[in-house]
Amino acid sequence: MNKKIIVILILTAGALAVLTLFSFGPLAGWRKRAAINPASQVPQGGQQATVQNRPVRFNNFINRDVRENYYTFNAPDDWQVKSGPKPGSYIFSFPGGAGGLSLMDVPDNSTLELFILSQQEPQLKKASPDYVRRSYKKPTQNNTEAYELTFSSMDNGRQIITGKTYFAGPDNAAVFSFITDKSAWPGLSPVFTVMTGSFGWRNKP
Numbered sequence: 001m002n003k004k005i006i007v008i009l010i011l012t013a014g015a016l017a018v019l020t021l022f023s024f025g026p027l028a029g030w031r032k033r034a035a036i037n038p039a040s041q042v043p044q045g046g047q048q049a050t051v052q053n054r055p056v057r058f059n060n061f062i063n064r065d066v067r068e069n070y071y072t073f074n075a076p077d078d079w080q081v082k083s084g085p086k087p088g089s090y091i092f093s094f095p096g097g098a099g100g101l102s103l104m105d106v107p108d109n110s111t112l113e114l115f116i117l118s119q120q121e122p123q124l125k126k127a128s129p130d131y132v133r134r135s136y137k138k139p140t141q142n143n144t145e146a147y148e149l150t151f152s153s154m155d156n157g158r159q160i161i162t163g164k165t166y167f168a169g170p171d172n173a174a175v176f177s178f179i180t181d182k183s184a185w186p187g188l189s190p191v192f193t194v195m196t197g198s199f200g201w202r203n204k205p
Contacts (some may be wrong), residue, residue, distance in 0.1 A: 034065065034066045034067075034087040034088070035065065035087055036065055036083050036087050037063075037064050037065050037087075039062075039064065040061065040062065040063045040064055040065055040083070041061075041081070041082070041083050043059035043060060043061060043077075044060050044061065044062050045059075045060050046058055046059045046060055046074075046077060047060070047074070049194055051190050051191055051194055052187075052190050056076055056191065056194070057076065057077045057078075058074035058075060058076055058077065058194070058195075058198070059074065059075055059076075059077045059081070060072060060073075060074050060198075061073055061074070061075065061081065061090070062202065063088055063090075064202075065087035065088040065089075066087050066088040066103060066171075066172070068170055068171040068203060069088055069103055069169060069170075069171050069172050069174075069201075069203075070201070070202035070203045071169075071174055071199065071200065071201050071202055072198070072199070072200050072202055073101065073195060073196075073198050073199045073200075074194070074195060074198035075092065075195060076094065076191060076195075078094070078095075079092055079093065079094040080092065080093040080094070084100055084101075084102055086102065086103075087103075088102065088103040088172070089101060089102035089103065090102075092178075094188075096180050096181065096184035096187075096188055097178060097179050097180035097181070097184060097188060098179055099176065099177045099178040099179060100176075100177050101174065101175070101176050101177070102174070102175055102177075103169075103172040103173070103174055103175075104166070104172055104173045104174070104175050105172055105173075106168075106172070106173050112145060112147065112166060112168045112173050113147055116147055116149065116166055120149075120164075120166075121133075121149065124149075124151065124162075128151065128153035128162070129153055129154045129155075130152075130153055130154045131151055131152075131153050132151060132152045132153070133149070133150075133151045134150040134151055134152055134161070135148070135149075135150045136148070136149050136150075139165070139196070141167065141196070141197070141199070142200055144167050144168065144199075144200070144201065145167070145168035146165060146166065146167050146168070146196075147165070147166045148163070148164070148165045148166075148196075149163070149164045149165075149166075150162070150163045150164075152182065158181060158182075159181070159182040160179060160180065160181055160182065161179070161180055161181075161182050161185040162177065162178065162179045163176075163177070163178045163179075163185075163189070163192060164176065164177050164178075165192075165196045165199075167199055167201075169201055170201065170203065174199065174201075176192070176195065176196050176199070178192045
């Protein structure tokens with residue numbers, strides 16, 4: 001048999017072995033433990049809170065999509081809360097804006113804050129016309145490391161405000177995103193604060 005053909009067969013077999021490892025090895029295990037759980041979309045009770053001197057009813061959600069990344073949070077009961085595109089995520093829609101909550105992988109050679117400032121914010125600047133940072137702070141959150149980034153940008157000639165709150169976790173980080181018109185932000189931001197304040201990891205060591 002031609003030597004070139006033998007080499008090609010060896011390389012092909014090696015590639016197949018690698019694919020097999022990914023399909024039936026660690027990746028297969030990840031697939032088994034990461035799937036959208038229908039129960040994560042069903043409110044688990046609720047409570048009432050006062051926001052700007054008015055009562056607001058909140059529903060409680062418990063996400064059990066991705067092992068080691070279970071979490072809980074509250075959302076107003078008049079919001080639409082749906083499953084996001086990936087396990088462990090949600091999409092919000094509400095009068096005056098939209099948002100979401102998702103898991104984010106942070107490289108082992110970085111910290112959450114370094115990743116936000118060196119990777120996340122540059123990407124947001126690139127994707128958001130006329131990006132202007134409005135604030136960056138570290139809120140106190142139930143002994144959980146958290147960071148809050150707020151910025152303005154333009155969308156079809158209108159100014160919008162985006163707020164992102166990041167929570168460090170035992171495996172992934174969690175990220176809230178809220179987007180509204182500039183005029184709607186002052187009235188809605190207290191609701192966002194109650195939501196992010198309700199966040200907690202369910203399986204934190």
